[in-house]
Amino acid sequence: MGCCNRRCGLIAGAVFGALLAILGGILIPLGSSIIQGTVEEEAVIEPGTTAHENWVSAGAKVYRQFWFFDVTNAKEVVQNGSKPVVVQKGPYTYMTRYLPKENITFYPNHTVSFLLPLGAIFEPSLSVGPEEDMITSLNLAVAGAYSLVPKYLHIFLEGRMKATNSSLFQQRTVKELLWGYRDPLLGGTVGLFAPYNGTYDGYYNVYTGKDDISKVATIDSWRGEKSLDFWDDQYCNMINGTDASSFHPFVEKKEALYFFSSDICRSVSASFQKSMDLKGIEVYRYTLKPSTLAAPTENPDNKCFCRDLTITKNCTVAGVLDISSCQGGKPIYISLPHFLYGSPSLTEDVLGLNPNEEHHFTFLDVEPTTGFTLRFAKRIQVNMMYGPSKIITVLKKVKDYTIFPLVWLNETAALDDETAEMFKEKLVYPVQMLDIIQNTLLGIGVAIFLICLISYCVVRRKEGKLV
Numbered sequence: 001m002g003c004c005n006r007r008c009g010l011i012a013g014a015v016f017g018a019l020l021a022i023l024g025g026i027l028i029p030l031g032s033s034i035i036q037g038t039v040e041e042e043a044v045i046e047p048g049t050t051a052h053e054n055w056v057s058a059g060a061k062v063y064r065q066f067w068f069f070d071v072t073n074a075k076e077v078v079q080n081g082s083k084p085v086v087v088q089k090g091p092y093t094y095m096t097r098y099l100p101k102e103n104i105t106f107y108p109n110h111t112v113s114f115l116l117p118l119g120a121i122f123e124p125s126l127s128v129g130p131e132e133d134m135i136t137s138l139n140l141a142v143a144g145a146y147s148l149v150p151k152y153l154h155i156f157l158e159g160r161m162k163a164t165n166s167s168l169f170q171q172r173t174v175k176e177l178l179w180g181y182r183d184p185l186l187g188g189t190v191g192l193f194a195p196y197n198g199t200y201d202g203y204y205n206v207y208t209g210k211d212d213i214s215k216v217a218t219i220d221s222w223r224g225e226k227s228l229d230f231w232d233d234q235y236c237n238m239i240n241g242t243d244a245s246s247f248h249p250f251v252e253k254k255e256a257l258y259f260f261s262s263d264i265c266r267s268v269s270a271s272f273q274k275s276m277d278l279k280g281i282e283v284y285r286y287t288l289k290p291s292t293l294a295a296p297t298e299n300p301d302n303k304c305f306c307r308d309l310t311i312t313k314n315c316t317v318a319g320v321l322d323i324s325s326c327q328g329g330k331p332i333y334i335s336l337p338h339f340l341y342g343s344p345s346l347t348e349d350v351l352g353l354n355p356n357e358e359h360h361f362t363f364l365d366v367e368p369t370t371g372f373t374l375r376f377a378k379r380i381q382v383n384m385m386y387g388p389s390k391i392i393t394v395l396k397k398v399k400d401y402t403i404f405p406l407v408w409l410n411e412t413a414a415l416d417d418e419t420a421e422m423f424k425e426k427l428v429y430p431v432q433m434l435d436i437i438q439n440t441l442l443g444i445g446v447a448i449f450l451i452c453l454i455s456y457c458v459v460r461r462k463e464g465k466l467v
Contacts, residue, residue, distance in 0.1 A: 065091035081397035093126035147331035233304030265326035337408035
């Protein structure tokens, strides 16, 4: 009787262990399904969801740090045709994108439109000096006029330059160079980002993800158009992906993330680099590929971005993008800071540049479950061009066309401690707890089952020997 009770107890224990293991096994797909459903529901951009709450507000503070290239030999460049020598000066830091979206309108086709207000507030504590610091830089008006005025009219430009005492280089304050000053040559306001405060980026129209979560935050149109008209080519004019502030939930390492940037007037893609820990949250770091601004000879997809055969030496110069067509004709060239990944000629024509991948590349740190970008650094350099002239006095000694770096910026934002804790409480901790519970049930269940099964076999063997 005692042996029977022992065997029955072991059998019951084995059954109990098996049930625990089965329960743990069931919780794995069931828990994943619950998490997926909850995340997808909260990722939709509509009133009442977590995504909508974060999307409408300004969110984490976004800062723009500016580093200027201060020319140390301006007189020698003009008088002797010397190569410019520059020294980096900065950062001068501004808080930007601190205003919530405006004119938000939802549509029946599961899209929503909005305007993004632009503003900049100087942050002295994060800067090397005041906005009144003087910078010796390329004369924006002279470089612009040189590019825009036909050569047969350079005689008139020369007369105007002499009358206004305009030279190839000038001294201006940080504030003037960034946000504008009245220039005597052009008789109007000139500035790298003028006008800025009180202006808007957009309209944007994006998918809410209500009917298809994989399309959430994907741009449907910008400024009322579904494609750009800057590049005279269907491929280069495509608007792909989101604005990079978020992507679809459950991002996978193998996929490329596409986003559109109005700053560079084109869409780009980022690829997975590595997993990282951000305040206790796992994020995937995505970076731009070196081929993004490669010459068409290396990346044929960039052929339609090459606009000026003279400046780009028949499209063989890598690392710069002529965006004049989307800047109202302003001859602006965009690159990565210090011409990172650019052709050697770019750093040979202007001395003092030191491209460094760690400090000058662009990255996005994306939380893979939600698709939210929790930290980013967008690094862009603004350049202008000048070249030789037989008529304009200050350009007579110039030997060749030069892409001159004016300023590079680092637009960055990161998850703060308070938001990180809230994020972990709502997502990370529940997922970890569910994982612990299901693995514990599975592990204990399997252990009990095996112990009881082995014990049962041992008992039966002993009973057989007694008989």
